[in-house]
């Protein structure tokens with residue numbers, strides 16, 4: 001089976017009858033793997049994910065692998081050919097004509113040398129004539145001066161172009177060589193080659209500039225390589241993909257272990273390439289002689305062990321891969337380059353205080369792997385330099401040299417290398433010290449033992465930090481801090497914002513029921529009507545609250561509810577009501593400030609991991625890896641949930657066709673439209689049939705046809721016995737799917753019950769929507785039209801209140817009025833009044849005529865069209881939303897936005913209407929913007945039967 005087949009289908013049809021005992025009958029009739037087989041399947045799923053990701057992200061992998069090559073520098077030969085057109089001057093005293101002749105012979109072709117008696121004058125004139133040409137082409141001039149004591153050869157070089165000093169020196173030395181040999185055959189070539197430098201320092205000092213160069217250049221390359229390992233875990237965390245994977249019950253250590261193994265394997269490829277380069281391109285032999293190759297390999301290996309988990313730790317605090325990568329690369333560069341120079345510089349000063357500071361900095365910076373690897377490179381070079389001091393010449397030359405030095409210069413350092421003779425020659429000289437080779441691994445500097453140890457410890461520390469974070473230690477410390485700092489008590493004292501509302505009796509009864517189910521106590525009389533037979537609840541959420549750090553208001557305030565088995569519970573509320581926060585607490589993403597929840601007895605606060613394993617979660621923002629296709633993501637989640645390959649294929653295929661993803665299922669999800677991404681998120685929550693499914697706005701942005709397909713998938717899950725909690729801003733969706741609904745407002749539960757119950761309780765009567773004509777009353781006079789519109793709207797309100805007694809204005813915009821009409825008004829009455837108004841007729845034709853009414857005079861009707869319907873869930877929802885808006889800004893009408901219309905009185909307004917018998921009638925018009933009818937009507941505005949109060953004067 002090829003790789004693609006494995007990637008798509010997993011390990012193929014490996015389940016056989018003999019393996020059946022490895023499965024357990026899970027929820028909803030699906031068999032789930034258990035024990036080691038499940039663990040192996042999950043590890044396999046994680047690896048497949050990384051293979052696919054790496055396959056799609058090949059540019060990143062290539063960059064990771066070849067990143068170190070950026071540090072290679074070519075060598076540069078310094079001669080006049082670097083400047084195509086040079087012109088310079090030469091001043092020659094008569095005694096040095098022959099030398100100057102040789103000098104001039106080094107210039108040919110486009111290079112020009114002019115003789116002068118006044119060098120300064122000539123240079124100034126050249127600069128004055130053409131400054132640009134002077135700066136860029138007058139690279140070096142020379143003076144050959146014959147003076148009394150000695151002849152002087154002076155070179156005057158430009159400072160702006162690079163390498164002029166080197167070129168000038170090369171010209172002069174070659175002129176001298178030609179003069180000395182009287183031939184043009186021999187030349188001295190001058191090169192500039194920053195890495196590696198020449199070897200003249202070999203005998204001068206233990207400290208080598210070359211080792212500093214290595215210590216600086218290699219970490220630069222490695223800084224980016226190791227920082228790149230942060231990208232994948234950060235993406236997984238940031239997109240919530242990690243959370244949904246862990247919620248399947250897959251052990252988080254397996255996730256990290258597979259991530260590390262994969263990254264380390266990738267790193268090993270880079271390591272081997274770096275290693276081969278060192279072994280093949282090492283002219284000085286620092287890394288190829290003796291123990292050096294082994295030491296280098298170990299250093300690079302341990303750098304991977306230390307730096308990869310450090311990248312993982314850095315993936316936690318950042319929100320985007322770009323910022324995390326940049327900061328980590330910077331930290332690596334500062335530790336690996338800047339600190340190396342600082343520590344070595346302080347040590348070079350050879351002052352006790354500075355040496356102590358340098359030692360402290362050395363150990364402090366060693367916690368960042370970039371530093372020990374940098375010093376490790378330096379130490380390899382230093383030890384190599386030390387060990388090869390005596391290997392500069394072959395045996396014969398060394399012995400001859402030693403004899404000569406022993407005779408004439410016993411204090412020469414090279415005497416340390418004279419180890420032949422008995423006793424060895426080196427032991428007989430004044431210093432009495434024979435050079436001993438150092439081990440690369442010794443702990444004493446410049447051995448690299450301490451560097452290797454630091455890297456090893458780094459790995460353990462960073463893995464320890466990951467374990468610490470994943471074990472929930474931060475949560476533990478947050479709770480501890482809350483307890484120590486009395487935050488819990490302060491939380492209890494926080495008063496809910498806005499006015500304190502009466503709590504609905506159903507909400508109280510639901511909370512009582514949850515408490516009695518959680519504690520096993522007897523249900524109270526309140527709850528008995530809610531228990532229709534026995535209660536079989538999957539989820540119980542009890543007194544959950546969340547107060548975000550630094551916020552005065554609780555995002556969720558003491559809510560209790562249950563979700564029955566095989567039930568779809570709708571969680572409704574306006575933006576910011578606290579729905580997502582509720583989901584986040586129940587999925588372990590946020591820690592509740594107070595309260596607890598259980599799923600089949602597993603407690604959120606005590607068994608968080610086991611609790612969340614039962615949940616399939618479709619978060620508000622899509623949680624999947626964009627580089628994987630829909631099918632690959634579904635396979636990943638199914639495998640993590642322990643499905644066998646055969647069941648998985650079937651389940652995935654059916655979900656893909658159910659939600660309508662067939663066309664794009666095999667494309668990377670980065671190419672999906674917004675609606676298709678939501679469909680995939682829903683399918684991911686449903687795959688593997690988890691017992692409880694949280695769907696946070698699953699169909700936002702999904703077209704109406706596809707939405708119904710998603711509904712079918714959700715209904716199928718409910719029919720399977722799965723429980724679903726759904727948030728949606730589509731009331732149609734909630735009515736179609738949910739058997740019970742809870743409405744949240746400003747963090748609190750406002751009502752709970754079946755849709756029928758909520759409509760009956762909070763939405764009595766009908767809803768009437770009237771679309772108004774806003775112009776066309778005059779012959780195009782806009783301001784007159786406006787005035788007539790305002791008058792007519794006010795008249796219409798009076799008429800509706802009169803002919804449809806008890807109607808309440810619930811909403812008003814320019815061009816629209818919305819009323820709630822009580823049941824006491826019959827459908828027939830409603831339609832005949834509205835039809836008359838629409839036709840511009842007097843509604844008196846349908847009811848006893850009152851000639852004094854303002855609309856009785858014939859004119860163009862303001863009613864363009866109207867619609868009347870039974871109260872919908874949306875209207876119940878809107879009434880709560882309006883109530884919340886009014887609470888937020890008391891005194892400001894919730895949704896009345898039509899400033900052109902005279903505002904509806906805040907409690908009741910009195911409008912005078914001319915009467916037929918010269919008497920004045922006064923109508924009290926009830927205010928719009930009231931809460932749900934069940935919360936009580938204004939006694940001022942209504943009679944007891946609900947009709948408008950009319951007072952005749």
Ligand SMILES: Nc1ncnc2c1ncn2[C@@H]1O[C@H](COP(=O)(O)OP(=O)(O)OP(=O)(O)O)[C@@H](O)[C@H]1O
Nearest residue numbers: 548551555573574575576577578579580581582620
């Ligand atoms: N991380 C946070 N820090 C501080 N406040 C937050 C945080 N997350 C949410 N909130 C606040 O908590 C309240 C509830 O937010 P939440 O996202 O739960 O609402 P919601 O009902 O899901 O809204 P929507 O329908 O827009 O998704 C809001 O006032 C929000 O500003």
